[in-house]
Amino acid sequence: MLTKKVLSPWQQYLLVTLSYWSFTLTDGALRMLVVLHFNSLGYSPFAIAMLFILYEVCGVVTNLLGGWLATRLGLNRTMHAGLLLQIVALLMLTVPDEYLTVVYVMLAQALSGIAKDLNKMSAKSAIKTLLPEEQQGRLYRWVALLTGSKNALKGVGFFMGAVLLQVFGFAGSLMVMTGLLAGVLILTASLICSELGQMKVKPKFREIFSNSQPVNVLSAARLFLFGARDIWFVVALPVYLQMVLGWEHTDVGTFLAVWVIGYGVVQACAPMITGAGKASGGRAGMLPGKKAAFGWVLVLSAIPLLMLLAADLSGGLSGEVLISGLLIFGAVFAVNSSLHSYLILRYARTEGASLDVGFYYMSNAAGRLLGTVLSGGVYQLWGLEACLLVSAVCLATAAVISLKLPETDPVA
Template identity: 80%
Template sequence: MNLLTKKALTPWQQYLLVTLSYWSFTLTDGALRMLVVLHFNSLGYSPFAIAMLFVLYELCGVVTNLLGGWLAARMGLNRTMHAGLLLQIGALLMLTVPNEYLTVIYVMVAQALSGIAKDLNKMSAKSAIKTLLPEQQEGRLYRWVALLTGSKNALKGVGYFMGALLLQVLSFSGSLMLMAGLLLAVLLLTAGLISGDLGQMKVKPKFREIFSNSQPVNVLSAARLFLFGARDVWFVVALPVYLQLVLGWQHSEIGSFLAVWVIGYGVVQALAPMITGARKKAKETVEYVPAGRAAFGWVAVLSVIPLGMLVAAQLLNGLTSVVLIGGLLVFGAVFAVNSSLHSFLILRYARAEGVSLDVGFYYMSNAAGRLFGTVLSGGVYQLWGLEACLLISALSLIIAALVSLKLPRYA
């Protein structure tokens, strides 16, 4: 065989390459998040100032998902995925300058690049799954997206631990250079192997098509906004700062705990098809998969957890370690099912031709939810404390449940 002839990869092999790229990116993204929170907290930044460091990160995610889905439909998912890796390498290297140059504005710009990179990579990876699978395989689609999402978040947890550990073992800049080298190696390994026309539409979509005209996609996107805002309003800034300043935890303890939490969260996400019931009964040709009714039920259950934590805090005169850790573990498990179910539903509702357009629009709402959750996490915590963050979380989840009532119940 001619050595210059490249053998076409199977859909499964391409799925593995997509997953490798997504895994590598997620590992560095989780580590970078923990490095920034802990390093700048040790430099004396206030919780609100730390939250501001991530504002452009999330804001750029809103824009990137809209434009990224459109670009992927025109150029192919392979190119947008690798563009994300290149931008993340640049963002990491930007932060390797001496501390005196790490002003709020400078770090916000570096985080903006990282936000663009993350959402290009995520949108590309999630969209690729539907493109690689044939139609009418919803059960298999659910399992593939659950495995990708769950394994990604488990590695994000490893990234939290890695970030905290690297901060103690290496310098801040040394940790960033190590991660940039890892991403460069993955980029060189996967470039050219993934099909160049993956996800590329035959007819180039017009710019106005970045906005979805599908009611299920729009409703699910609105629910996603409030779902992720409810998580980040207490998880992103308020929780790590509370653990450090109020409970007196060390950097390695915070990183290890959040790592275990996110790893467990990822494991539950991967098991979501078993939990929510993706199955095919005997003598049936169509495999059952959950729909809008399940999305409403799971987010309604989730809304009870922060309310329960607030009640327990009132009875015990404060958020004790038992209430906080126990509530966080239960919240993480139920949230993981919600997230995995949503990730499947958007691929189910998305159009077959130009899937990245619908997925990009959906993850735009995801980024918007993270944006308002991140800002509120720092600001509300600084003004009123962690209990106020939990109250806002509960209210956001109730809104997400009400919005989910508009989803198709069984289809």
């Protein structure tokens, strides 16, 4: 009888990364396809934002329940359930334009939201289970590499979505992405250990809520951090570039792709930027903690305010101010995101890490939901400048919350 070959932690890490990369390509492409296609169909900025509401709501619920499911079923199964659901969501959107009502697209996006967060929670939690507890330096580098490469590929996905839309149209683009995901699903499902992340003692349902103060504080900071990004990035920015600055579909997709790729590269380099690039073993003193989390988000909160000041001095939010500010914001935000992604695994329990990681990414999804709603609503009512102001307020709030993080590692 044939048995599945037992792979090394490094080999399993590569397979997990492959799954995460493939999903990210289609997720970024789908987001760009929906924004550009429905903007061309005459949808208002707020209506486009509404298309993503269930996507973000389902992300909140999925992260909360997904960590608990992973401890019972295994991270392998929850990760591949995410791939399968994304395939279904893509196929749902291949119907003719006349059937693409707001409600129907919201339902398809809801499935995609469930899929995205099942896949992400599983991939991030898997790293914690593949490394010994004492290898904190390697944990930071592996998380930074996974997160950074994922976001670089999300940028490629933005570009891919714009190009596919131009070449194949909306439905044809979705079919191309479906084929890609199906191939990855078959490959990784046949190789990754099926028991990855399962707990010997099955946790009770009430344990989905974290009782760890560091996890709760970091989760609250994450909510405002990602809300601050998405309030101007999700809907307001691409619509402003297209409608106010007069950019074409491919111009918007290419620029956002380059931005996210650069963002991902900075994320992958975060251990070197924060001075922990050579940290290894138990030398936790070289690794970031409370001071880094507070300091980096405080710096980030100043960038939208400086953009508003520059816009006021130059008589408006010009393309030069917007693009230069966006590049600086992306680099500093990338370091913040990578720091958070490491800290949640540092604070998470050793066995059943997916419970803490799922709770944390529930807050991440809630922040995206908040940002998405505000992105369409605030932009439609008051414009992009108002989005930047609210972003700065959210970031200042995240900085204050970060002061509640522990000075040293919590006792497991």
